[in-house]
Amino acid sequence: MAVLVIGEAPTDAIEAAGLLIRLCRPDADDPLPATLTGIDAVILSPTATPAALPLVGPALAAEVPVLALGDGARLLAEAAGTGGTCGGATDPLLGGGAAPHGFRVGASAWGLPVPAEADRELLRRFAELVAGRAETTATRAFFTPRAAAWEERFAYQTPAYETAVARMRLRPGQRALDLGCGSGRALPALRSLVGAAGTVIGVDLTHAMLAAAARAGHGGPGRLLLADCGRLPFPAGAVHGIFAAGLLDHLPHPGTALREWARVTAPGGELLLFHPSGRAERAARHGRAVSPQDPLAEPNLRPALEAAGWRLATYEDAPTHFLTRAER
Template identity: 50%
Template sequence: MIQIVEHAPQEGPYAIGAAIEAAGLPTRVCRTWAGDPVPDTADDLVGLVVMGGAMAAYEDFRGRSAELALLRAALDAEVPVLGVCLGAQLLAVAAGGVARPGNGTQVGWADVRMTEAACGDALFAAVPERLRVLHWHGDTMDLPAGATLLASCDRYPVQAFRIGGSAWGMQFHLEVDEAAVGAFADAFPQEAATAPGVVENASAELAVLARHRDGVFQRFAAFVTARAERTATRAFFTRRAATWEERFADDGPRYAAAVERLELRPGQGVLDLGCGTGRALPALRAAVGDAGLVVGIDLTPAMLTAALRQGRDKDGSLLLADACRLPLPTGAVDAVFSAGLVNHVPDPATALREWARVTAPGGTLLLFHPSGRAERAARHGRPLDPDDPLAEEQLRPALRTAGWDLSRYEDAPHHFLARASRIAGCGEPVVGNHVAENDLAG
């Protein structure tokens, strides 16, 4: 779901909305001007768009605190963000920058200059060095440390910027069409009067601008689409990472007991996929000894940060990566441990094949959860799902197809465990033994 936040009826998403709709992405609109509450989490978001408005980002207004909190949550979870005018200023503030009054009102059609950094940007790389856009603002911002300036002009130097790798702000109104320009002029006639021809010239200006405008927003929609599954996972787990250890403090012994079932030997290499805060890492390290390789892999930076706070980096290397696209050679490890991840990957069959690829023939896979399937279903108020990828009738053939032989299946009241062996001769050819610990440092 892409969340759109509107502050005024005339300042809708226009061309942004058209690009999102064309990409088939579902949207949800929060009309703060109509009294809609701002969502309090980014849990179900794959994108966030915050539009403009007449209020000031540096002054309190209804919903401002909630919007800043939502923007911060989106930044933390690397949810793709697009902020326009007021939305750009709020994005800058949420990231640690400062919004402030500008040097008078800037209204009308005028150029912005792309910076050198824009040439390699995911949205602006195809935009010409000079772009004539619609300005309609009187405030500006100082960017936070680490932000990348993408477009500028003499009067208002901050015109477009990127924060991190997935959040963009635009001071100018790239989203407008002719209807939008007319709506702006009707809503702010005194400001429109300071820019003769702003409405009359809109058709000609937009005829030149439209190709670049549509390209930027189509690339944003494609960016959101390509990352949607990863974004949803990160958004869900980021907010929970700080309290994960407290919520599941009693699970440690269950993880240690599950690790014993891997029957690891000293010197072997093992992955903990979807390691979260790294609860299994101490037991895995104890099993393979100082000479073995232990790598905890997770998709959510906040989870790995929590693992660092717990000191789990002393038990193994921590790696930010997609468990379905592992940055490891074929046959790199002897075993894979995965607790609860199968139910969170977009395609379990693809994940099982990838895990088989990185495991040497004869290696072991252990799927674990500290709760049984019936226990988890009851906790969520739903019946057991026969299509659950962990149901034995689903899991056994999926494992076999991926190159695993299921040797043990336990769906007990208080734990789930499935143990499988890597079938020799299935999948990719082995190119070497497991990687060394220093190969994954950093």
């Protein structure tokens, strides 16, 4: 985990939280990174310059945590096009009156116009927030700039998604989830199974992906929900089927996710894990061999499913696709 510090700012509290510091000093002509790849948070110090603005906008869009101090707060407000809102008592950074002149922009950016307010305790809280959100931040930072072109780029995979969804044994009137739905490619096919009386919900962690799904018209076949696929806001047994394409092996704790998905699935419901290419093809595409630790390898996946409350019914790892169907 790395925090990009633009200018000069106290960093000991950040380092104490186990975060790496990437320092860019405008007065020393340090180059700014071209993208937010590998960046978990940004600190705009009082000496930050307008050259940092091209990074602030994408950080706000992807909800990469930003702490802006002194004149850096002015840059934050400029990038946001707003003065922000005052932090309430429950604000994770400014709550409790710790910084009475501070303001918040969205859910992940804070401005502190008075540098003296950037004391060690506030920086410590910011570091804790960054560490706690690191996995979410990395996902959003990766997908947000790619979301606008996602549907067009992968539209050719739509028939494979439709074929995979057709393998599910959903019935009219039932409820289905598409977890990590992205631009919503599977939502129309899920709707065709559950019918007008059923419910289809596409869940994704990235705002921009859900916006892409809405632009593609997939908000009609299914509702769109911003949520963490590992902590679903549904009661136990609420759904009858879960479709997840290219998701499980990218989660930090696959076993925990499988248990959560089992929790929200009614007895007799099912889970379909899918990818439009096989494990060997994907590994070769990335220039590596198939890892025996791959959570999608059958010797790893079968016991993980069983431990989470699923029974493996179908396992296919073909050159053209990966598909696993499990029953609750």
